[in-house]
Amino acid sequence: MTTAPTPVPAPAAADLSGGPRAAGTATTSPTPPPAGRRLLRGKAWLATLPLLLFFLVGFGLPAVAIVTGAFTVSGDAETGAGSFTTANVTDSVQGAYWTALVSSVKLSALTALIGTAVGVPIAQAVLTSRFRMLREAVLTASGVLANFGGLPLAFAFVATLGNAGELTKMFHLTDHGWSLYSFTGLTVAYLYFLVPLMVLTITPALEGLRVQWREAAQNNRATSLQYWRHVALPILFPSLLGGFVLLFGSAFAAYATAAAMVGATVPLISRQIADALSGNVLVGQGNLALALSLDMIIVAVLVMAVYLPLQRRSARWLS
Amino acid sequence: MAQLISRLRVWRGAVLLLAGLYFLIPMAASVWFSIDDANGISFDAYTGLLSAPGFTDSLVLTLELAAVTVVVLLLLLVPAMIAVRLGAPKLRPVLEVVCTLPLVVPPVALTAGLIGVLRWGPDYLMDTPFFQTFVFIQQPEFPLVLVIAYVLMALPLAYRALDSGLRAVDVRTLVEAARNCGASWPRAVVSVILPNLRGALLNASFLTLALVLGEFTTASILGFQPFAVWIYSVGNSQGQMSVAVSVLSLLITWVLLLLLAAAGRERRHKTTTAS
Numbered sequence: 137m138t139t140a141p142t143p144v145p146a147p148a149a150a151d152l153s154g155g156p157r158a159a160g161t162a163t164t165s166p167t168p169p170p171a172g173r174r175l176l177r178g179k180a181w182l183a184t185l186p187l188l189l190f191f192l193v194g195f196g197l198p199a200v201a202i203v204t205g206a207f208t209v210s211g212d213a214e215t216g217a218g219s220f221t222t223a224n225v226t227d228s229v230q231g232a233y234w235t236a237l238v239s240s241v242k243l244s245a246l247t248a249l250i251g252t253a254v255g256v257p258i259a260q261a262v263l264t265s266r267f268r269m270l271r272e273a274v275l276t277a278s279g280v281l282a283n284f285g286g287l288p289l290a291f292a293f294v295a296t297l298g299n300a301g302e303l304t305k306m307f308h309l310t311d312h313g314w315s316l317y318s319f320t321g322l323t324v325a326y327l328y329f330l331v332p333l334m335v336l337t338i339t340p341a342l343e344g345l346r347v348q349w350r351e352a353a354q355n356n357r358a359t360s361l362q363y364w365r366h367v368a369l370p371i372l373f374p375s376l377l378g379g380f381v382l383l384f385g386s387a388f389a390a391y392a393t394a395a396a397m398v399g400a401t402v403p404l405i406s407r408q409i410a411d412a413l414s415g416n417v418l419v420g421q422g423n424l425a426l427a428l429s430l431d432m433i434i435v436a437v438l439v440m441a442v443y444l445p446l447q448r449r450s451a452r453w454l455s
Numbered sequence: 456m457a458q459l460i461s462r463l464r465v466w467r468g469a470v471l472l473l474a475g476l477y478f479l480i481p482m483a484a485s486v487w488f489s490i491d492d493a494n495g496i497s498f499d500a501y502t503g504l505l506s507a508p509g510f511t512d513s514l515v516l517t518l519e520l521a522a523v524t525v526v527v528l529l530l531l532l533v534p535a536m537i538a539v540r541l542g543a544p545k546l547r548p549v550l551e552v553v554c555t556l557p558l559v560v561p562p563v564a565l566t567a568g569l570i571g572v573l574r575w576g577p578d579y580l581m582d583t584p585f586f587q588t589f590v591f592i593q594q595p596e597f598p599l600v601l602v603i604a605y606v607l608m609a610l611p612l613a614y615r616a617l618d619s620g621l622r623a624v625d626v627r628t629l630v631e632a633a634r635n636c637g638a639s640w641p642r643a644v645v646s647v648i649l650p651n652l653r654g655a656l657l658n659a660s661f662l663t664l665a666l667v668l669g670e671f672t673t674a675s676i677l678g679f680q681p682f683a684v685w686i687y688s689v690g691n692s693q694g695q696m697s698v699a700v701s702v703l704s705l706l707i708t709w710v711l712l713l714l715l716a717a718a719g720r721e722r723r724h725k726t727t728t729a730s
Binding site: 184303 | 484
């Protein structure tokens, strides 16, 4: 990771070395040396074929099903089954469904914001800690919490802060107006897997901050605060935003946490879809679930679109 | 300067303490909840686990699903990623898009889409051989449709894990060296590249395992009963047991990942002394 960002090999040197360059630069070089092309030209793409085919079928077909289903009359409707309609999509952004979509976006944005703000100091504290065991324990635990999905975590929270939870009983929290099944309660529970996700996401970026930058700032008499404000945060900004987007997506997609907290009063779009799919909607509205899914994907794509161009910028500094 | 350092230490200690409290209290409270009994302490929730109806079935099903998912995922992803680095750099953006797109489709939406596709079976394909395929991938003993969904969900995760592994290895030079020594293509990849990727492969596998173990959305909506769905259904009648299983599964996965990290560190120490 200490190689210069843009190596400029002299033509003569390249001829002598016969192609392969120093480790670390070859993998990132935009133009591969001729030797590699000779080795595999024409055949290498074959190895990507299984993945692309799988993706086309496994991901493409459901995507097609969502888009076509969202715009056609449901199969169980009495009249006009299979014909084009925008009714599903208009229904999906009205009334209770719109409320659910808005509250999902609100919950996700809030939890992602808190998760980002809380995750970064934790990651920094863990990274700079002298105990390597602590570091590994935290990073692996983050991996588990972030990827395990919300269900076990939801049960842990029900046992801790639910109506019969240990802490609730111990401190009589319900008397103080606490409820795990409210917006605040869900926020606390969501952060339990979002903060670890942020720690995981931001750690490589924090590791990429070079000591030299900090030393240079200190030599120019910058205070710690100034260093963070004018050097570290601008460099980290794309990574932070990327982390925020990832957290938003994760919170937005979460279903198990809310589902396991039976009786939660917060309407969420993911629960509405699951209810619609389980047949808890009116006859003739089967395709409503697909329209709702389309709404969800559109929101996720819009949020993601902010992030992808910025990721490139961050890669330039933190490689 | 000394003042600055000590202030930093205080700050770091406070952050770690608060974070530790937030993350450890629910775990501790859950353990307490699972053994807390009206008459004192009881370990019934743990001892009754093995004999609980559906526990072993759902666990075995989940482990099978996880194993198949990991194998399929790696078989699809690893050759593609190595090939992109060796001879098809133009496909790299395509691969990146393919491995990022599942992030924008939440599991609920993916499930809705899958159900939409599965409905085509009885609707349009009744008399074609495709119909048998649709039945086959939905058999309750081993629902292949879940494997498809899990592979898609794990793609971004595994891609990132493998990508960071591949960044650390000079794939091209290694393969060229192996080829110059007379190794065939498969041999160069299997006995030179893969051993260098061992850490990344294990990491990707374990994160996928964690994902499959905890996955609830798709399985529950499609009506299958792997582990997470079983925990959920048990939670309605035996709250203590569901909490006990939740905490146990989290802890076991964590310990496995920790062991993996330790193993990876030892290997790194051995190999980095040479370079």
